[in-house]
Amino acid sequence: MTATATKPAPPARNARGAGGPRRNREMWVLMLPALVPVLLFSVGPLLYGIGLAFTDAESGKNHVTGFVGLENFGDLLADDTFWASMRVGLIWAVTVTVLQFLASLGLALLLNQKLWLTGLARVLTVVPWAMPPVVIGLMWRLVYHPDAGIVNSTLGTDINWLADFTWALPAVIVMGVWSGMPQTTIVLLAGLQTIPKELYEAGEMDGAGTWRKFWSITLPQLRPIIVTITSLDFVWNVNQFSLVYVLTQGGPGGQTRLPMLFAYEEAFRYGFFGYAAALGVSIVIVVLALLGVYLWRQLREAS
Amino acid sequence: MRIKSALAAAVVVALAAGCGGGGDGGSSSAPDEPVKLDFLSLAWQKESVAANKQLVEEWNKANPNIQVTYVQGSWDNVNDQLVTSFEGGDAPDVIHDDSPALSGFATKGYLLELKDKLPAELKSDIPQSAWDTVTFDDGKGAKGVYGVPFLQESTVIIANKKLLDAAKVRMPTPAEPWTWDEFATIGKKLTKGDTYGVAWPMKSPVNKTLNLALNFGGTFFQTGADGKTTVKVGPQEKEVLQRIHDQLYKDKSADTSALGMGTADPLPGFFADKYAMLPVGVYLRQQVAEQAPDDFEWVTLPPLKGTGSEQGAVSQTLSVAADSEHPDEALKFISFFLNGPNQAKLAKGDWLLPTSQQAAADPAITTEENGWDVATASAKNLVVAPFLKVNGFDEWKSKVATPALQEYFANKISIDEVAKKLVEDGNEVLERYQR
Numbered sequence: 001m002t003a004t005a006t007k008p009a010p011p012a013r014n015a016r017g018a019g020g021p022r023r024n025r026e027m028w029v030l031m032l033p034a035l036v037p038v039l040l041f042s043v044g045p046l047l048y049g050i051g052l053a054f055t056d057a058e059s060g061k062n063h064v065t066g067f068v069g070l071e072n073f074g075d076l077l078a079d080d081t082f083w084a085s086m087r088v089g090l091i092w093a094v095t096v097t098v099l100q101f102l103a104s105l106g107l108a109l110l111l112n113q114k115l116w117l118t119g120l121a122r123v124l125t126v127v128p129w130a131m132p133p134v135v136i137g138l139m140w141r142l143v144y145h146p147d148a149g150i151v152n153s154t155l156g157t158d159i160n161w162l163a164d165f166t167w168a169l170p171a172v173i174v175m176g177v178w179s180g181m182p183q184t185t186i187v188l189l190a191g192l193q194t195i196p197k198e199l200y201e202a203g204e205m206d207g208a209g210t211w212r213k214f215w216s217i218t219l220p221q222l223r224p225i226i227v228t229i230t231s232l233d234f235v236w237n238v239n240q241f242s243l244v245y246v247l248t249q250g251g252p253g254g255q256t257r258l259p260m261l262f263a264y265e266e267a268f269r270y271g272f273f274g275y276a277a278a279l280g281v282s283i284v285i286v287v288l289a290l291l292g293v294y295l296w297r298q299l300r301e302a303s
Numbered sequence: 304m305r306i307k308s309a310l311a312a313a314v315v316v317a318l319a320a321g322c323g324g325g326g327d328g329g330s331s332s333a334p335d336e337p338v339k340l341d342f343l344s345l346a347w348q349k350e351s352v353a354a355n356k357q358l359v360e361e362w363n364k365a366n367p368n369i370q371v372t373y374v375q376g377s378w379d380n381v382n383d384q385l386v387t388s389f390e391g392g393d394a395p396d397v398i399h400d401d402s403p404a405l406s407g408f409a410t411k412g413y414l415l416e417l418k419d420k421l422p423a424e425l426k427s428d429i430p431q432s433a434w435d436t437v438t439f440d441d442g443k444g445a446k447g448v449y450g451v452p453f454l455q456e457s458t459v460i461i462a463n464k465k466l467l468d469a470a471k472v473r474m475p476t477p478a479e480p481w482t483w484d485e486f487a488t489i490g491k492k493l494t495k496g497d498t499y500g501v502a503w504p505m506k507s508p509v510n511k512t513l514n515l516a517l518n519f520g521g522t523f524f525q526t527g528a529d530g531k532t533t534v535k536v537g538p539q540e541k542e543v544l545q546r547i548h549d550q551l552y553k554d555k556s557a558d559t560s561a562l563g564m565g566t567a568d569p570l571p572g573f574f575a576d577k578y579a580m581l582p583v584g585v586y587l588r589q590q591v592a593e594q595a596p597d598d599f600e601w602v603t604l605p606p607l608k609g610t611g612s613e614q615g616a617v618s619q620t621l622s623v624a625a626d627s628e629h630p631d632e633a634l635k636f637i638s639f640f641l642n643g644p645n646q647a648k649l650a651k652g653d654w655l656l657p658t659s660q661q662a663a664a665d666p667a668i669t670t671e672e673n674g675w676d677v678a679t680a681s682a683k684n685l686v687v688a689p690f691l692k693v694n695g696f697d698e699w700k701s702k703v704a705t706p707a708l709q710e711y712f713a714n715k716i717s718i719d720e721v722a723k724k725l726v727e728d729g730n731e732v733l734e735r736y737q738r
Contacts, residue, residue: 059386060411061625062442080728081702146563147571163506163563165713252563253706268383270698271411272735 052277059271072278082279084254085262086286088169092258093237096176101230103177104184111185112192122189129182137246140175162248168255172244179243180236184229191225192218227298231291238287259283338369338629340636341395343376345619348589351652358645362636369632371397389413394624396633402436402452402617402691409439409449410694415623415630416447425451425638433658435687436618440694452618453641454655456584457606457681458515459674461591464600466493466579477680480605480612483518483546490556493579501550502561502569502578508708509700513690514616516543518609522689523725531737532693534729536722542609544711545718552714562712574599582607585678589654592673603674606681614681615688618658656682695736703728
């Protein structure tokens, strides 16, 4: 990502390649202990999951699993609940990622100033990160509680947020933004601190105001960081499961049924393992496609 | 270098062995060692957990050769948990669940068929109508019994006695219950000022509406000559739907903001005279008795009558996993756990209705105190819920029926639209389970 810093890389690679087959074998032996767990626990299940997607695997002792080719994917394309879930998933992932980014950027800029108690504020920012998703879910359930929650008592409303068809998704999104902010803020803050002071000084010499400095120095300098963190956040958000599972279980009436919740239900509630695996594979494809387009555009603009 | 690669290889082998060897440990026990059983219990009310644990302890003391371990589960995720543990082959031996879940598990071959293994005493103590709630297709065309039913729930009306007295309404009795028409009139009468006649907590509307629909003969499912089950929403099914809807939007005697609530959520409003009547499961009496302010007077009223008083019933059950290594011992434990006196204890602990006839005669659950007499009398209205035998009901319920009914009760769609959704989208879901 930081193309300017890694320019001297190519010559080093040439030198390493000259080690010959013996050094190569040693390298493999040394890598083996690290490689085996990866193959066993990561690549293995992944391939198994992809394989499952082409079978009609179901729960049950009476069921004989057979190869069905692309049937699961065909069913998926014709399944209204799948499209509804994808729609919810995309609304969720895009809104959460964008809002998370904007809020975190603001927070990071604030924390980058020399303000009173910055140290304490920086620690507090990380708190949501330290909480397990299940605890976050439970906490927000209390926040949205129709009778005892602070949202209703502060706003003076009488809405059952998590059971309301209109409000459930926005309510869940707010929680998603909150819980993902620490990572984004920290990364952006780190990025802000790498921007050389000289650039700002030079800008001031040329008479640039605060906004001008932000648009012409901060943002362009942060760009690689922004691209990285938003793409990571996006993947993370598409695959979000536990937060929403604890908060709404996908309800009311599927209004917050993210794709991962949908896959979970298909597999472990209704027992259609093959179908759920097909769903998982499709989500991977969608994420890769969206990310591909995004990164390609960003990199092209950068160069 | 050689030594290093040998070492690395050894580590890999050890790792692989460690991973692969976990599955089949612990199966071989010496003959004189006690048999160990795991009992997954879903009891959650405090009294009920205590009753369960006490019975397990009693059994363990009396049977040193069969030791039972109490494992705490939760209704929220028990079926997801069971699917994974059945597939993984480490399911608990004795499983507490309910009949809608058994239906699917039976078809999938996860549970032991019990018909010929049940002791005669237990078999005759529980009426046939209750056994019907655990009799399912085994997935190969035969019928079998897949659990022992022990606790059942009926929907009664819990009401604020002072408000009823003030409105001078006729007090119903199990012999002469209110009709739905009477209920509507009384609901209107009780609605004044800040008080609503009724609160319908409809967070999970499906089982409630389907069970009540039987009052007017509404079954919601029909099985054709070809053996295919389809959804049916005709005039009989629409009766209860329409009547609840009328209370919400025509009579305005039911509070619309209670719709999103779970069963226990309207209680604070009930105690504060905001709602006069709650049509809820009998078990809610426990929370009412426990949480009501001292000067609050409440009564339990018998189930409503449409063309009949029948309500669909499901049962809480104990089953034995098909993979259990000690099925006979497990069944012995179940027979002890669910005998008459013990069922009375469990029913009392959970504030539900026992299936055992011996338990139903127990003075502890026929007293007038806390409405036990009315609750226990309502057991005679229970018949097996038609949806129990429907494969794919769970998916129909969560994907089609729950959202459709919620939208209908929220007045977003009309009765014909909800009927159309339930039938058309519903049949599509059921199709998947019938090929």
